[in-house]
Amino acid sequence: MTKLTLIRHGQANSGARTEIDYDRLSPLGHQQARWLGEHLRQTGGFDRVVSGTLRRQEETAAALNLDDRPHHSDRRLNELDYFGLSHTLQEREGLPFPDTPEAFAAHVPQVLDLWRRGNAGADHESYEDFRARVMGALEDAAQDGPGAVLVTSTGVIATLCALALGLEAVMKARMFLKVMNTSVHRFEFHGGVLHINQFGATPHLDYPDRHAARTHY
Template sequence: MTEITLIRHGQANSGARNEEDYDRLSPLGRQQAEWLGAHLRATGGFERLISGTLRRQEETAAALNLDGRPHHRDARLNELDYFGLSHAIQARHGIPFPDSPDAFAAHVPQVLDLWRNGDAGEGHESYDAFRNRVLGAVEDAAGDGAGAVLVTSTGVIATLCALALGLEAVMKARMFLRVMNTSVHRFDYSDGTLHLSQFGAIPHLDHPDRHAARTHF
C-alpha cells in the first residue's frame, strides 16, 4: 500500500472570467502555500514533489519550498477546462457564466452534469478522458514509491475522491465546492484500488490568526 498526498493550489485570481486571467496565485494564495510548506517541512515524510503544469500549480509548488526535494511536472494533474466548458454550455444551453459565489455554487453541478453526459458540445476533453488521465497520474506516482506530494486542482481532487468512495455525480459536485485552497488530501493506493484516508485537512490554517485565510475561491 502506497500513500499519496494531493494538495490544491493556493488561491488564484478568483475574479477572472477566463483561464488565462485566473491562472496565477493571489498574494494570499502564495501565503497559504508558504504556511503549508512550513508545516510539511516540520512533519516530514515527503520525498518528491509533483505538480501539474498550470501556472497556479507550479507557483504553489515553488512556494511550498520543500527543502530542495525534486520537483517533477505532470500535465495529467492539470484542471479540467472549466472556463471553456462554461462558455460552450452557455452558447449551447443558455446557462450564463456565474457572477457571484452563490451563482457559482449553483453553476458547478450544472456544468459537471452536462459535461459528464456529453452535452457540452465538441472540442473538449471528455469526462472519461479526464478521469482516466488523473487516475493514471496517481497510479504512476504510487508506482514510484511512497512520499509523493502532488499539487493539483479542485476537479482532480473531487474526481479522485468520488472514484475512491463510489460517489454519484451530484455528490462529486458538492465535494468540488468544498475543496479549500492548499487543503491536503491523502489516498492509499493498493492493488489497483484507490482509498481515501484524509479529505480537506488545513492544519496550517488552524491557527486563530489564520482563520480568515481559509478560502474556496
C-alpha cells in the same frame, strides 16, 4: 500500501472570467502555500513534489519552498477546462457565467452534468478521458514509491474522491465546492484499489489568526 498526498493550489485570481486570467496565485495564495510548506517541513513523510503544469499549480509548488526535494511536472494533474465548459453551457443553454459565490455553487453541478453526459462537444476533453488521465497520474506516482506530494486542482481531487468512494455525480459536485485552497488530501492504493484516508485538511490554517485565510475561491 502506497500513500500519496494531494494538495490544491493556493488562492488564484478568483474574480477572473477566463482561464488565462485565473491562472495565477493571489498574494494570499502565495502565503497559504508558504504556510503549508512550513507545516510539511515539520511533519515530513515525503521525498518529492509533483505538480501539474498550470501556472497556479507550479507557483504553489514553488511557494512550498521544498527545494531539498526533487520537483517534477505532470500535465495529467492539470484542471478540467471549467471556463471552456462554462462558455459552452452559456452558448447552448443561455446560462450566464456566475458572478457571486452563490451563483457559482449553483453553476458547478450544471457544468459537470453537461460534461459527464457528453454534451460538451468534441472541442473539449471528455469526462472519461479526464478521469483516465487523472487516475494514470496517480498510479504512476504510486509506482514511483510512497512519499509524493502532488500539487493539483479541485476537479482532480473531487474526481479521485468520487472514484474512491463510488459517489454519484451530484455528490461529486458537492465535493468540488468544498475543496479549499491549499487543502491536504491523502489517498492510498491497497491491492490496486484506490482509497481515501483524508479529505480537506488545513492544518497550516487552523491557527486562530489564520482562519480568515481559509478560502474556496
